[in-house]
Amino acid sequence: MLVILPVFILFFSFFTSGKETLIYLLDTVLLDYTLNTIYLIFLTSVFALLFGIFPAWVISNYSFKGRSFFDIALYLPLAIPSYIMGFTYIEILSFTGPLQTFARSNLPSLSNFLNQDYLQIEVLGIILGLALYPYIYTASRISFSMIGSNYLNISKNMGLSNFQSFFKVVLPLSRPAIFSGLFLVIMEVLNEYGAVKYFGVNTYTTGIFRSWNSFGDVDGAIQLASILIVVVLIFFLIERLSVKKSRFYYNRNTQLNIRYTSSGIKPLIFWVICFIPFVLGFFIPFIFILNNSLETFHLADLSKVINLTWNSISVSGIASLLVIFFALFFLYVERISKSKINFYISNTISLGYALPGAVIALSLMILFKGSLLVGTFGVLLFAYVIRFLAVGKSPIQSSLEKQPETIDDTGKNLGLGPFSLLQKVHLPINKFALLSAFIVAFIDILKELPITLILSPFNFDTLATQTYEFAVEEMLPLSSIYSLIIIILGSLMLLILKNYIDKQIDVSKS
Amino acid sequence: MFLKVKNLVKNYSSKFPIIKDLSFSVEKGELISFLGESGSGKTTFLKCLAGLEKTNSGLIELNGKTLNDYNTFESPQKRKIGFVFQDYPLFPHLNLEQNITFNLEKKYEKNLDYILKLTGLKFLLERFPHELSGGEQQRACIARALIREPELLLLDEPFSNLDTTIKESMREEIYKIIKKTKTTTILVTHDINDALNISDRILIFKAGILQQYDSPVTMYCEPANCYCAEILGDMNKLFHKNDTYYVRPERVRVSKKKSKYKVHVEKCFFQGKEYKVKGKQNNETWHFFSKDPLEENKNVYVDFGEKDLIYFDPVCKNFFK
Numbered sequence: 116m117l118v119i120l121p122v123f124i125l126f127f128s129f130f131t132s133g134k135e136t137l138i139y140l141l142d143t144v145l146l147d148y149t150l151n152t153i154y155l156i157f158l159t160s161v162f163a164l165l166f167g168i169f170p171a172w173v174i175s176n177y178s179f180k181g182r183s184f185f186d187i188a189l190y191l192p193l194a195i196p197s198y199i200m201g202f203t204y205i206e207i208l209s210f211t212g213p214l215q216t217f218a219r220s221n222l223p224s225l226s227n228f229l230n231q232d233y234l235q236i237e238v239l240g241i242i243l244g245l246a247l248y249p250y251i252y253t254a255s256r257i258s259f260s261m262i263g264s265n266y267l268n269i270s271k272n273m274g275l276s277n278f279q280s281f282f283k284v285v286l287p288l289s290r291p292a293i294f295s296g297l298f299l300v301i302m303e304v305l306n307e308y309g310a311v312k313y314f315g316v317n318t319y320t321t322g323i324f325r326s327w328n329s330f331g332d333v334d335g336a337i338q339l340a341s342i343l344i345v346v347v348l349i350f351f352l353i354e355r356l357s358v359k360k361s362r363f364y365y366n367r368n369t370q371l372n373i374r375y376t377s378s379g380i381k382p383l384i385f386w387v388i389c390f391i392p393f394v395l396g397f398f399i400p401f402i403f404i405l406n407n408s409l410e411t412f413h414l415a416d417l418s419k420v421i422n423l424t425w426n427s428i429s430v431s432g433i434a435s436l437l438v439i440f441f442a443l444f445f446l447y448v449e450r451i452s453k454s455k456i457n458f459y460i461s462n463t464i465s466l467g468y469a470l471p472g473a474v475i476a477l478s479l480m481i482l483f484k485g486s487l488l489v490g491t492f493g494v495l496l497f498a499y500v501i502r503f504l505a506v507g508k509s510p511i512q513s514s515l516e517k518q519p520e521t522i523d524d525t526g527k528n529l530g531l532g533p534f535s536l537l538q539k540v541h542l543p544i545n546k547f548a549l550l551s552a553f554i555v556a557f558i559d560i561l562k563e564l565p566i567t568l569i570l571s572p573f574n575f576d577t578l579a580t581q582t583y584e585f586a587v588e589e590m591l592p593l594s595s596i597y598s599l600i601i602i603i604l605g606s607l608m609l610l611i612l613k614n615y616i617d618k619q620i621d622v623s624k625s
Numbered sequence: 626m627f628l629k630v631k632n633l634v635k636n637y638s639s640k641f642p643i644i645k646d647l648s649f650s651v652e653k654g655e656l657i658s659f660l661g662e663s664g665s666g667k668t669t670f671l672k673c674l675a676g677l678e679k680t681n682s683g684l685i686e687l688n689g690k691t692l693n694d695y696n697t698f699e700s701p702q703k704r705k706i707g708f709v710f711q712d713y714p715l716f717p718h719l720n721l722e723q724n725i726t727f728n729l730e731k732k733y734e735k736n737l738d739y740i741l742k743l744t745g746l747k748f749l750l751e752r753f754p755h756e757l758s759g760g761e762q763q764r765a766c767i768a769r770a771l772i773r774e775p776e777l778l779l780l781d782e783p784f785s786n787l788d789t790t791i792k793e794s795m796r797e798e799i800y801k802i803i804k805k806t807k808t809t810t811i812l813v814t815h816d817i818n819d820a821l822n823i824s825d826r827i828l829i830f831k832a833g834i835l836q837q838y839d840s841p842v843t844m845y846c847e848p849a850n851c852y853c854a855e856i857l858g859d860m861n862k863l864f865h866k867n868d869t870y871y872v873r874p875e876r877v878r879v880s881k882k883k884s885k886y887k888v889h890v891e892k893c894f895f896q897g898k899e900y901k902v903k904g905k906q907n908n909e910t911w912h913f914f915s916k917d918p919l920e921e922n923k924n925v926y927v928d929f930g931e932k933d934l935i936y937f938d939p940v941c942k943n944f945f946k
Contacts, residue, residue, distance in 0.1 A: 521714040527701040543718040
């Protein structure tokens with residue numbers, strides 16, 4: 116019910132609201148919204164795949180200088196919210212930005228060429244690709260490492276070059292993993308609000324906000340949100356069908372992956388392949404924001420900075436705890452009950468991640484309209500839990516699945532009831548997974564924008580909402596300090612997560 | 626009788642019953658081997674005994690106490706049954722000592738030293754499961770089960786994950802431990818040598834029904850039906866007095882004199898103590914043993930005693946095809 120509720124409310128409102136608005140939408144903006152959304156998904160997917168797959172392949176298979184650094188650094192763009200990435204790049208590329216200023220003083224012939232309107236959907240596609248490629252990178256990295264070297268050795272033995280083996284063996288075998296990563300990218304694009312609004316690209320999400328906020332057109336917002344859910348469901352079904360069709364039961368770790376030490380020009384090529392997404396996706400925006408923060412530090416209201424940092428940390432922390440509590444509850448009940456109904460319930464809650472934040476927020480506004488709950492932390496936390504339950508569920512689920520059923524049977528045989536089995540066996544065994552779930556949910560909630568903008572209690576701001584507000588008011592340098600804190604917090608969390616993942620890998624190896 | 630199982634039925638769906646109707650009993654201190662093919666429901670049966678699976682009907686009684694019948698279901702936590710699972714599930718977050726004493730009642734703590742000595746684990750207490758060999762993990766699981774003085778010990782394919790070199794010594798070791806502690810034990814296995822070597826009695830289970838329940842020698846020499854005969858080792862088919870009989874390879878001797886049975890030798894495998902010979906007798910594949918190597922593609926004469934012949938009713942003979 117938790118996840119189905121928003122969808123149910125929206126569809127109910129869709130069928131009970133007047134049809135005039137829908138006809139108006141069909142006549143005017145709907146086609147524009149649809150085409151823009153599809154085009155943006157296409158552009159972002161292409162760039163996210165390019166920036167994600169090739170570094171993952173290189174890191175998984177070759178040993179070269181800087182490999183360990185890139186293995187961590189390539190995850191870091193996850194710490195930068197895509198709207199901050201968008202604001203930053205537009206500032207860097209603008210007429211008064213460092214690139215054009217440098218060109219005007221040193222390369223006048225280039226300056227005219229660089230003086231363009233960068234607020235274009237194509238530029239946004241590249242920027243979102245840079246912000247979201249870590250989803251593809253993570254999925255591919257795990258898949259490439261698991262395939263092992265046996266399949267590659269066989270394909271080489273059959274006369275395929277490394278390059279051919281990659282396209283004919285590795286990519287097809289990793290298709291389910293890459294597609295799952297791509298699905299997350301697509302969902303993020305559909306959910307994106309801050310950057311698309313800033314770029315003036317009309318998508319479903321910006322349409323919902325515009326109808327709701329600017330025109331006060333609730334019916335229009337509901338109808339757009341309902342259409343968006345249908346779009347999401349179509350992608351969801353495509354993902355499920357595709358993964359189901361191409362799920363290969365290859366032997367994991369047929370042989371531990373051998374990392375080839377490369378020589379000659381190759382290490383340089385590998386280095387460049389990893390360097391480009393890292394520099395464009397993290398280093399440049401980070402340095403630019405850091406520089407802006409230092410320059411505007413004297414203008415910053417420090418007590419406000421501390422206050423908003425505390426708001427962000429506390430709300431993200433509480434929501435993440437709730438997320439792991441509910442995720443663990445659903446998964447554990449599914450495990451011990453072994454009933455089909457619980458299996459379906461547990462799977463349905465994964466749908467929440469596919470629901471754009473604006474849709475969830477809108478449906479909860481409709482649900483609690485007129486009640487005292489509107490504008491309370493309870494509703495905000497409820498929305499976060501719906502949206503990010505699947506994020507927290509994923510690491511816990513994969514960890515629980517690694518524990519054989521005989522672990523539970525042994526516990527029962529040694530006298531443990533369900534609660535003590537959880538407390539004495541599953542909590543300690545899965546502690547890394549619980550921590551991973553907490554960190555992943557925390558980073559996502561820290562960056563979250565649409566839900567926070569719509570459902571935050573009055574006078575409650577977070578780092579994310581403050582960054583957005585400064586940006587839309589064209590005071591980007593002043594937003595830098597808030598962006599910087601989000602990035603630093605996110606990066607620290609990612610580094611802790613990476614450290615725990617490595618520890619887990621070490622344990623499973625030994 | 627110490628353990629009594631009567632008319633036990635277990636099915637996951639009515640179309641595919643796992644256990645159709647099983648009745649047998651075990652005396653105190655006996656070691657019973659439960660023999661059947663993979664997927665025949667052996668593990669399910671052990672789980673029913675331990676209370677980890679519910680039965681559809683039937684009675685399970687242990688030491689005079691009803692664990693399971695139409696009205697009763699004793700929870701797995703309350704049954705005094707030790708279970709050693711096939712994949713040695715030691716808790717990965719606990720060391721060996723913590724695993725053995727996991728959720729242990731105070732009254733059993735005094736057994737720790739004795740069990741550790743018995744299982745030879747005394748110097749490995751601080752180690753975590755991933756730092757133990759397969760054999761050590763297995764002994765740890767047995768120690769964890771035995772320290773609680775179970776009334777019944779269930780061993781589910783305990784040797785299947787071990788390589789052949791340590792399998793034999795482990796088998797002997799476990800047998801010694803069980804007999805020393807006089808623990809009534811049911812060993813589930815699909816390996817005939819496990820069953821023949823250490824069991825007091827063997828129970829053969831096929832298609833959800835008990836086929837035979839007897840001592841290893843009786844089982845081997847007087848199998849109740851052709852399935853039991855086949856599962857316990859090779860059988861050579863022959864025609865004698867207008868009927869079909871079978872003879873065990875061990876009973877066949879190579880004869881220097883001309884005899885009624887001529888075998889065309891196809892292969893002769895050296896097996897250390899003697900040679901195992903595969904050949905054709907009257908178009909039937911035969912196996913037997915020879916002290917000396919036999920030349921391939923040549924004929925030899927073989928013989929055996931009339932009392933070694935085994936006869937089954939005609940319906941059952943198809944099992945050997």
